[in-house]
Amino acid sequence: MGVLPRLLRSGFFAGQHQRHAVHAAQALRRAPALALYLAALLCAGASAAQAEASLAAGAPRPAPAASARQLPPELAQALPQARLLGSARLRVWGFEVYDSRLWATAAFSAASLEATPLALELAYLRDFKAQDIAERSLKEMRRSQPLSEAQAARWKAELLRVIPNVRAGDRILGVHRPGQGAAFWFNGQLTGEVRDEDFSARFFDIWLSPATSEPQLRAALLAGAAP
Secondary structure (H helix, E strand, O other): OOHHHHHHHHOHHHHHHOOOHHHHHHHHHHOOHHHHHHHHHHHHHHHHHHHOHHHHOOOOOOOOOOOOOOOOHHHHHHOOOOEEEEEEEEEEOOEEEEEEEEEEOOOOEHHHOOOOOEEEEEEEOOOEOHHHHHHHHHHHHOOOOOOOHHHHHHHHHHHHHHOOOEOOOOEEEEEEEOOOEEEEEEOOEEEEEEOOHHHHHHHHHHHHOOOOOOHHHHHHHOOOOEO
């Protein structure tokens, strides 16, 4: 298991709580929404790791891609003309969360994100529950505009259908298909499609919208894109 679960078991955070309560509250007020989102997932992932410790022991995990610029096998079929635009490792308060890579065709432009196909790959460095990923994703998707309760319920069900629990070493690849929706792969296996163009645009906007709460991550992913 990772560093965070061991710290939780040791009581480290509990021992530090009273001494740093004021500073923690101030930090939370300043932290970007996506950082808070991922920090909550880190805690949820620690609980999941403890609950699944017996499964984790000795369980083989997928190896990373042989080359940082090599197309993932599933993307070679879904979007064979794609090229790597940028990559970044996301860290939250010192904890490494995932490595991300953005792929798109030569026609891709940062000024028209939704108009051309693109693919976002997340290679996880920690464990997270699907339920937490879905709920926090919806909170981030609400940044661009409100969601009705009915729409949020539909989209949460779709997220849970295509995104499973993840453990360190797992990969999720999402492909945006303009005018159609999104398709998702887990460790190279297709998990399903969400045939909703609005869902697809709002989902990938979590990372790529100018209004994202992680602008440095967005800039790194779009480093090789046309303006």
